[in-house]
Amino acid sequence: MSDRDDALSFFSVEGEKLYPFELEKLQTAVRHELGQQCELVKLAEGGHHKVATLKYLKERTSLVVPSVHSWNSKAESEAGTEYMIIEKLPGVSAHDAWKVLDLDAKKRMTVDVAMALRELYSLRYSQAGSLYIDKDHSITVGPIISAPFYQTLDGEIRFPDISLPDLSRFRGPYSLTSQYLASSLHAEFFIVEQLHDSVLTEFEGSEEKLDTASRVMKKALDLVHVYPGDQPLKAGEGGELLWNPGDKGNLFSLLLDDFRLSNIMVEVPSGKVLGFIDFEATTTAPLWRCATVPSWLDTEEDTGEDGEAASLRQLFIDTISEGTQGQEWMQMYTHGKHFRTFASRLELGITFWGERDSEDWVDERLRYAKIHPGVGLRELTHQEDYEKRYKSTEEEWQHPVLSKTLTKVQPRWPDDHPVMAAPAA
Numbered sequence: 001m002s003d004r005d006d007a008l009s010f011f012s013v014e015g016e017k018l019y020p021f022e023l024e025k026l027q028t029a030v031r032h033e034l035g036q037q038c039e040l041v042k043l044a045e046g047g048h049h050k051v052a053t054l055k056y057l058k059e060r061t062s063l064v065v066p067s068v069h070s071w072n073s074k075a076e077s078e079a080g081t082e083y084m085i086i087e088k089l090p091g092v093s094a095h096d097a098w099k100v101l102d103l104d105a106k107k108r109m110t111v112d113v114a115m116a117l118r119e120l121y122s123l124r125y126s127q128a129g130s131l132y133i134d135k136d137h138s139i140t141v142g143p144i145i146s147a148p149f150y151q152t153l154d155g156e157i158r159f160p161d162i163s164l165p166d167l168s169r170f171r172g173p174y175s176l177t178s179q180y181l182a183s184s185l186h187a188e189f190f191i192v193e194q195l196h197d198s199v200l201t202e203f204e205g206s207e208e209k210l211d212t213a214s215r216v217m218k219k220a221l222d223l224v225h226v227y228p229g230d231q232p233l234k235a236g237e238g239g240e241l242l243w244n245p246g247d248k249g250n251l252f253s254l255l256l257d258d259f260r261l262s263n264i265m266v267e268v269p270s271g272k273v274l275g276f277i278d279f280e281a282t283t284t285a286p287l288w289r290c291a292t293v294p295s296w297l298d299t300e301e302d303t304g305e306d307g308e309a310a311s312l313r314q315l316f317i318d319t320i321s322e323g324t325q326g327q328e329w330m331q332m333y334t335h336g337k338h339f340r341t342f343a344s345r346l347e348l349g350i351t352f353w354g355e356r357d358s359e360d361w362v363d364e365r366l367r368y369a370k371i372h373p374g375v376g377l378r379e380l381t382h383q384e385d386y387e388k389r390y391k392s393t394e395e396e397w398q399h400p401v402l403s404k405t406l407t408k409v410q411p412r413w414p415d416d417h418p419v420m421a422a423p424a425a
């Protein structure tokens with residue numbers, strides 16, 4: 001193999017067609033920009049919206065993020081591919097350092113992260129989408145860059161042998177929450193229409209199962225407009241108004257996609273946060289969807305936790321909820337929780353809507369939303385869900401062993417609620 005052959009590399013977009021690029025020319029572009037030889041390391045893939053996100057955060061926040069030295073969003077660049085030359089931040093990824101950090105260091109890191117995410121939450125946008133650099137070099141909100149608008153679904157290549165149809169019409173940007181929530185469902189309906197036979201293989205060739213999933217997905221589309229849709233968010237039934245979609249310019253904030261320990265650079269052994277990396281698929285989204293606890297601290301139902309993660313989670317919440325902005329975050333976090341569950345399900349594809357109990361789940365929330373607009377319905381805990389599925393008869397509750405380990409499911413709606421109350425005898 002010649003040196004030139006060895007320097008010719010290939011990349012693919014979502015496992016599709018292979019595109020060649022010359023590593024040597026990419027190295028030349030880096031040397032030209034920085035004036036020195038550098039080692040090239042492949043990072044997570046992402047469009048030029050990542051450049052816009054980094055530039056925006058660099059200019060508008062106090063967060064330490066990599067500087068963008070140069071970038072090219074054209075496949076016909078001198079390197080034969082899109083590329084981005086960014087600064088390498090100091091420190092070690094928190095994922096790699098986690099096992100060697102003591103509790104005090106982890107607490108310091110948790111506080112630093114909470115303060116940074118509170119600052120991100122304070123950002124406001126009038127549309128839901130992704131950040132881009134326009135022709136005037138200013139940052140603007142454009143089409144959404146995230147699943148399910150690409151070939152992968154839940155981390156797997158969905159249809160390895162064919163390409164998805166053009167879904168650009170469904171990517172926004174959107175000015176209404178209902179439009180934003182419905183976008184992935186509209187895209188999925190279009191995929192089913194254009195790639196019917198391929199989608200059918202996901203249901204083992206059963207038209208009946210596909211029809212059932214399609215019916216439930218249509219109900220989910222109805223739910224999008226009322227749960228919460230463009231309804232004002234309330235602090236429970238009869239509670240105060242927390243968030244009103246009618247407040248123009250105050251609809252959306254910044255949502256980090258899959259924010260992980262590996263996105264955080266820390267100092268060892270102190271745990272001090274030195275910066276944040278990899279803002280791939282970052283979008284603007286409704287406030288209630290942006291008010292989240294990082295997955296590595298979300299131990300709310302993990303009763304087997306030894307206490308450390310739970311204490312760090314509480315420290316995170318105590319820190320991020322400080323001040324006026326923090327109090328709003330706390331309200332959105334608390335009262336938007338069940339709407340976030342629904343929003344996350346919207347990206348799972350049609351097979352999800354064909355799963356057991358999906359239709360009952362949607363129907364229950366459609367009924368609930370009519371009576372409680374702007375209020376989320378509490379989700380079942382893991383134990384309650386288990387009991388609902390497998391331990392529903394009175395005889396099983398009287399079982400001498402089960403009765404010691406299981407507790408009856410408490411109704412999430414009052415007994416005298418119009419939906420729950422039995423007709424008078």
